[in-house]
Amino acid sequence: MTSRVIALDLDGTLLTPQKTLLPASLEALKRAQEVGYQLLIVTGRHHVAIHPFYQALALDTPAICCNGTYLYDYQAKKVLASDPLPVPQALQLIDLLDEHAVHGLMYVDNAMVYERPTGHVIRTSNWAKSLPEAQRPVFTQVSSLRQAAQDVDAIWKFALTDEDTTKLNTFAKHVEETLGLECEWSWHDQVDIARKGNSKGKRLTQYVESQGWSMRDVIAFGDNYNDISMLEAAGTGVAMGNADDAVKARANVVIGDNTTDSIAQYIYTHLL
Numbered sequence: 001m002t003s004r005v006i007a008l009d010l011d012g013t014l015l016t017p018q019k020t021l022l023p024a025s026l027e028a029l030k031r032a033q034e035v036g037y038q039l040l041i042v043t044g045r046h047h048v049a050i051h052p053f054y055q056a057l058a059l060d061t062p063a064i065c066c067n068g069t070y071l072y073d074y075q076a077k078k079v080l081a082s083d084p085l086p087v088p089q090a091l092q093l094i095d096l097l098d099e100h101a102v103h104g105l106m107y108v109d110n111a112m113v114y115e116r117p118t119g120h121v122i123r124t125s126n127w128a129k130s131l132p133e134a135q136r137p138v139f140t141q142v143s144s145l146r147q148a149a150q151d152v153d154a155i156w157k158f159a160l161t162d163e164d165t166t167k168l169n170t171f172a173k174h175v176e177e178t179l180g181l182e183c184e185w186s187w188h189d190q191v192d193i194a195r196k197g198n199s200k201g202k203r204l205t206q207y208v209e210s211q212g213w214s215m216r217d218v219i220a221f222g223d224n225y226n227d228i229s230m231l232e233a234a235g236t237g238v239a240m241g242n243a244d245d246a247v248k249a250r251a252n253v254v255i256g257d258n259t260t261d262s263i264a265q266y267i268y269t270h271l272l
Contacts, residue, residue, distance in 0.1 A: 004217040004270075005228055006032060007064075007204055010043045010053060011187065012223035013240050018259055019127055019190055021056055028264035029057060031272055040064065040207070042200045044186040044226055046107045046156065047072040049124070049137040064132025066107055066156040067184060067226050068203035069194050081206065083195050084154040085181075091194060092179055093158060094145050102171050102194075106145055107156040111138035113148050121163040121188060157194040184226040192226060219271070221263060223247065238266060 006029070008014045014025060040248045042064040050063060054074060062073045062080055068192055070082035085093075090106075092192060097104050103118045110129060114121050121139065128136045142148045147154055162168040165188070172183040172191045182199070186192045200222075205215055220227070220234035223243040231251045233239030239251035240258055256262030 002202055005038045005040055005208060005219070006035075006214050006267075007040045007042045007218055007220040007234060008221075009170055009200075009222040009224070009227050009230075010041060010045060010050065012242060012258055013221050013227070014258070014263065015053070021053060022261060022264070024264035025259040026056065028267040028272075032267055033058075035272065038272070040204070042068075042204055042220070042222075042227075042230055044157075044192055046112055046137060046157075047074070048110055049112075049128075051135040051137075052131055055135070062207065064200060064203045064207065066198075067182075067186065068198045068200045068229075069156045069193055070154075071203060071207060081203075082154065082156075083198050084156055085158075085195050087155065089148055089179055089181065089195075090149045090155045090158075091146060093175065096151060096171075096175060096178070097158075097160075100171055100174075102160055102162060102168070104145070105159045105161075106148065107159065108148070108152040109154055111140050112159075113140045113142050113145065115142060117141070118161045118164070120159060120187075154191070157187070157192050157198075159190055159192050161187075161190045163189060177186065186224055186226045186239075199229035200227060201231075201233035204230050205233050222251075223258065 040061050042069045047065045062071050065072050071080040073080050103116050105112050105114045125139050175181055176183050180196050180198050182194045184192050215233050216235040218234040219236040220230045221238045222231050223240040226252045237251040239248045240255045242257035255266050
């Protein structure tokens with residue numbers, strides 16, 4: 001066996017469009033664990049929003065959250081390593097959000113906070129309500145993001161959504177140019193903004209090397225632009241069939257989409 005680690009993005013990759021895990025994927029990943037593979041979730045999500053999947057996969061490894069902004073230990077319930085947004089930069093970003101009438105969800109500490117419910121907030125809140133209470137992520141509406149940013153211990157990232165993706169793209173470029181922050185598309189209508197230099201690939205590399213392993217021994221599955229860094233850093237980067245062509249071009253392998261058993265088929269064919 002060459003690969004030691006299977007790094008898994010969630011939305012658009014391991015999860016179906018209905019935010020569920022395919023039984024075939026669960027069984028294949030269980031088999032992979034039994035023969036010695038380490039499974040690692042590498043997601044744009046907040047750690048409070050991955051409970052059901054972490055538990056379903058029966059993991060004991062840390063999770064890489066918010067596009068590599070931090071590494072979270074579920075067993076100890078603590079952050080192991082992080083590069084949060086400095087508060088002054090977060091406040092500058094909030095000013096730009098107000099100036100350009102862009103609404104954002106701010107990921108902080110153990111919750112996600114917002115001023116006005118966007119489509120992303122509504123969709124995710126509805127999904128959260130379907131979960132057992134112990135697994136529900138915390139969404140909090142606040143009167144002022146600016147005040148909230150000054151009251152928390154850590155700001156992990158901002159998630160911005162807008163039906164006008166041209167407007168969103170223009171705003172993201174403006175943020176990169178004026179504030180020097182990291183802007184990555186994580187969904188067709190969502191841009192994530194975090195501290196410059198944060199990426200899934202960087203945090204994954206740090207964790208793998210801290211365990212005495214090599215990135216050559218990692219196989220990573222992803223589907224979106226925020227996955228490119230880990231697809232390129234891994235020994236084998238596997239893009240989903242539902243990924244944009246630009247993402248597929250940066251992977252070593254392209255498989256079927258996230259509605260099929262393609263992850264399971266790849267594991268059985270190439271890893272077991």
